Amino acid sequence: MKHLNSILVAALLLIGVGVANAQDENNPWAIEIGVNAVDVYPVGIDDKGRLPASTKGELFDEYFNLNDHWNILPSVSKLSISRYIGSGFVFSAVGTINRIEKLGDVRTGGQVGPFSGGELSYYSADGEIEYSFRDLINGPGGWFDPTLGVGGGYTWVDDIGFGTANGIAGVRIWLAENFAVSLQSTYKYAFEDSYGIQHFQHSAGVTFQFGGKDTDGDGIYDNEDECPETPGLPEFNGCPDTDGDGIEDRNDACPNTPGLAEFNGCPDTDGDGIPDPQDACPTVAGLPALNGCPDADGDGITDAEDECPNEAGPAANNGCPWPDRDGDGVLDKDDQCPDVPGTVANDGCPEVTVEIIEQLNEYSKTILFDYDKATIRQESYSALQSIADIMKEYPNSTFHIEGHTDSRGSDAYNMDLSKRRASSVMTYLTTIGIPANRLTSEGYGEERPVATNNTAAGRQQNRRVEISLDKDN
Structure with a gap:
């Protein structure tokens, strides 16, 4: 014992x-x-x-x-x-x-x-x-x-x-x-x-x-298998890594596509630092601000939506720069006269100079009327056409047509005649292509003489039609 x-x-x-x-x-x-x-x-x-x-x-x-x-x-x-x-x-x-x-x-x-x-x-x-x-x-x-x-x-x-x-x-x-x-x-x-x-x-x-139980048959017994019903790997305690990227499926945001740990298992195919699921352009390197899409011209519009991907332009023009067809420094969108060179001060339209007004009035001196009437004589049509052609070169300018008489006759009569003659010229110009909203007319009778009424030559000068720039329009 x-x-x-x-x-x-x-x-x-x-x-x-x-x-x-x-x-x-x-x-x-x-x-x-x-x-x-x-x-x-x-x-x-x-x-x-x-x-x-x-x-x-x-x-x-x-x-x-x-x-x-x-x-x-x-x-x-x-x-x-x-x-x-x-x-x-x-x-x-x-x-x-x-x-x-x-x-x-x-x-x-x-x-x-x-x-x-x-x-x-x-x-x-x-x-x-x-x-x-x-x-x-x-x-x-x-x-x-x-x-x-x-x-x-x-x-x-x-x-x-x-x-x-x-x-x-x-x-x-x-x-x-x-x-x-x-x-x-x-x-x-x-x-x-x-x-x-x-x-x-x-x-x-x-x-x-x-007697060991291995439900999923992965060689890891159920009591040690954290994923007992899904075949997995020993290094992940029996859990799978379907895409083989070293990140187990439970922690892998993209379990079926090999990816990177920094992106929770998702890939970054274009290498722009934006994982593919969050990248609107996953195969082309882009910018985070544009959800991973590129912007070659740096105008803030993705190349896919930019009609001019290599030239910076505003979104309002689909990524293209605004044109300036007449080359006057005023963009067409702001240019009231996009096909005619003008000035910035005049919204891209040419400005009417003193010389142009003088040229218009040289033509207007040749306008003739029937005696004591407002009817324009036919031989004046060519001068009126020249006036219209000049006015068309200044499409955003408004012209004022003045009618004048000499001192013979009553004041009232002269005033009425001058008004009718100025209106007659205005009406004719509208028929040959000048918009009515670019013309005004007024008669001044004998109020604005440019010469003496005591001589025939002076009275001839006072009976006239003048054209000026309407600065109020």
Whole structure:
């Protein structure tokens, strides 16, 4: 008993060293199939008289003397079913069979203690709790897996049965994730004073782990898989990276298109610093202010909407500069005379000069009327045409036609005649292309003489039609 106490204390101390998360969490079930050997010799001297002293040596004496002391049944003789219960601990239900021919240095052909009659049958059923040091030694998933454990069970040798307390040490060598070679040595202390046999039971076998659930089949078990229903990658804890850009789909704003981390997994095809989903022109480098579209002429209008993409212009003219057809420095949109060079002060139209007014009045001096009437004589038509041609060159100017008489006749009569003659000239000019809104007329009778009325020559000068610039319009 003192030897058993020493073994149990050592086992409990080792089990208490630490707690690990063994790989068995993923495959909680295991089956071991193997062979076992029973050895009663290296368990210490039996001082209770159950077996002759010759059957036993000191504790661990000739522990590996399998030729002289080990009883081995040459067939499958051990079956174990295990369940991982957490924190590195495994519970196992173990059944073994064997054939006893050797009790230390004694053979079972005759009477040996309470046993006689040749070979003895051996059966045992045990429950074991083992602790795996695999993760502590190797890290998760290592190949070297030593274990210590305790347990208890019941053993039958022929017709004699007795309970046992077990101390267990073993090792598994993992050749694959689910497959290992197992070696184990168990010290079984019998509680039956009359018939119980203290002994070692050694075993070797193969272990198969199973029971791990991998719903999506990506090789990562569900309990470690953050995306258990979608195949993924180990580096993303089982979650996918569909486009392979190193950004898992959960954090990827464009999971089906390879992209950059700075854009949450979205691409920037044209390299303008604007990710494609936010880029209205994803294949042509552009400006953030224009949603990623280019503006070659820098006028603030995207090239796609700019009718003159290489020449800056206002949006009001679809990105094209305003034209100045007559080249007078006044844009056509502001030019009242876009086809005639003018001045800025006159809204792009030419200004009527003193010289032009003088030229108009040279023509107006030749306008003749029927005697004492407002009817224009035919020979004056050419002069009126020349006047109209000049007026057309100044399309935004308004001209004032004045009628004048000499002093013969009454004032009222002269005033009326001058008005009718000025109106007659105005009317004629409208018939040959001068808009009526560009003409005004007024008669002044004899009020504005330019020469004396005392001579025929003077009166001739006073009977006239003059043209001036109407500055009020």
